[in-house]
Amino acid sequence: MRMEGLLIPLITPFAKDGSVALDALEELAHRVLDDGAAGLVPLGTTGEPATLTAAEKNAVMDTVAAVCRDRGALLIAGAGSNDTAGSVEAVKALAKWPEVTAALTVVPYYTRPGEAGVVAHFTRLAAESPVPLMLYNIPYRTGQVLGWQALRQLAAVPGIVGMKQAVGAVDEDTVRLMADKPESFAVFAGDDLYVSPLLALGAAGGILASAHVATDRFAALVGAWRAGDVARARLLGHRLAALSAAMFAEPNPVVVKAVLHAKGQIPSPGVRLPLLPASAEATKAALQAYEQSDC
Numbered sequence: 154m155r156m157e158g159l160l161i162p163l164i165t166p167f168a169k170d171g172s173v174a175l176d177a178l179e180e181l182a183h184r185v186l187d188d189g190a191a192g193l194v195p196l197g198t199t200g201e202p203a204t205l206t207a208a209e210k211n212a213v214m215d216t217v218a219a220v221c222r223d224r225g226a227l228l229i230a231g232a233g234s235n236d237t238a239g240s241v242e243a244v245k246a247l248a249k250w251p252e253v254t255a256a257l258t259v260v261p262y263y264t265r266p267g268e269a270g271v272v273a274h275f276t277r278l279a280a281e282s283p284v285p286l287m288l289y290n291i292p293y294r295t296g297q298v299l300g301w302q303a304l305r306q307l308a309a310v311p312g313i314v315g316m317k318q319a320v321g322a323v324d325e326d327t328v329r330l331m332a333d334k335p336e337s338f339a340v341f342a343g344d345d346l347y348v349s350p351l352l353a354l355g356a357a358g359g360i361l362a363s364a365h366v367a368t369d370r371f372a373a374l375v376g377a378w379r380a381g382d383v384a385r386a387r388l389l390g391h392r393l394a395a396l397s398a399a400m401f402a403e404p405n406p407v408v409v410k411a412v413l414h415a416k417g418q419i420p421s422p423g424v425r426l427p428l429l430p431a432s433a434e435a436t437k438a439a440l441q442a443y444e445q446s447d448c
């Protein structure tokens with residue numbers, strides 16, 4: 154399976170009693186694939202893995218892996234932390250699901266080990282992992298910046314097949330990485346607002362929480378850039394940028410959940426502390442932005 158297209162970093166829906174709603178998760182997974190997504194990303198930031206128990210994470214993986222098996226979809230599983238040994242254990246545990254295409258492993262957060270430490274972390278992980286790795290570079294969450302030279306070094310490590318680039322900008326490091334990366338190294342846009350410029354630079358696709366809604370429009374956006382249909386891509390990108398901004402007006406994934414609940418697709422808008430549910434204003438604005446994103 155080619156690593157490209159629109160991937161959905163699935164929310165973890167909760168029932169009204171706060172338990173994980175696996176039936177709603179399964180329905181949502183099928184719906185986004187029906188609407189044009191090429192694959193699913195359970196347990197990314199959007200899946201709230203920090204507040205799920207080990208048993209809940211296993212149940213989420215069982216559910217999503219079964220859907221990906223049935224549908225022949227890409228499965229990129231969130232795994233890993235700021236502890237190298239713990240991350241090795243986490244990626245090794247993915248061997249239980251043969252459907253896994255790659256592990257999405259975040260740059261070690263909080264510790265701020267420096268670029269050399271990050272390269273050593275991922276080199277060890279790649280050597281021990283039973284599945285390919287996709288790096289998750291998100292400095293505004295991790296506190297660790299990676300320059301283009303370090304990214305280029307990581308792209309050459311055997312077993313590292315791609316990355317999710319989410320740096321809150323199209324900066325020099327992103328532009329220089331895209332200009333000089335190995336052909337087979339798949340860069341995915343991981344910042345919804347910047348998906349269009351990253352696709353224009355040659356990204357393989359996007360991992361976009363806001364594509365839980367308007368999934369077909371985001372899939373068309375990725376398809377248009379990949380096919381070189383710039384006029385269509387530009388129009389879609391302009392319309393969807395406002396939707397992405399509205400979906401991220403409060404901490405991800407609270408607005409995504411509120412909108413899906415308002416549309417009757419999940420049983421509750423619930424999130425777990427320290428996240429708080431979306432405000433009524435943010436939910437209303439996102440629903441309005443969705444209506445206006447049609448083109």
Ligand SMILES: O=C(O)C1=N[C@H](C(=O)O)C[C@H](O)C1
Pocket residue numbers: 162194196197198199200291319343344345360361362363405
């Ligand atoms: O869970 C993810 O993967 C994503 N996380 C980003 C974030 O929450 O910062 C946003 C992106 O849309 C996907």
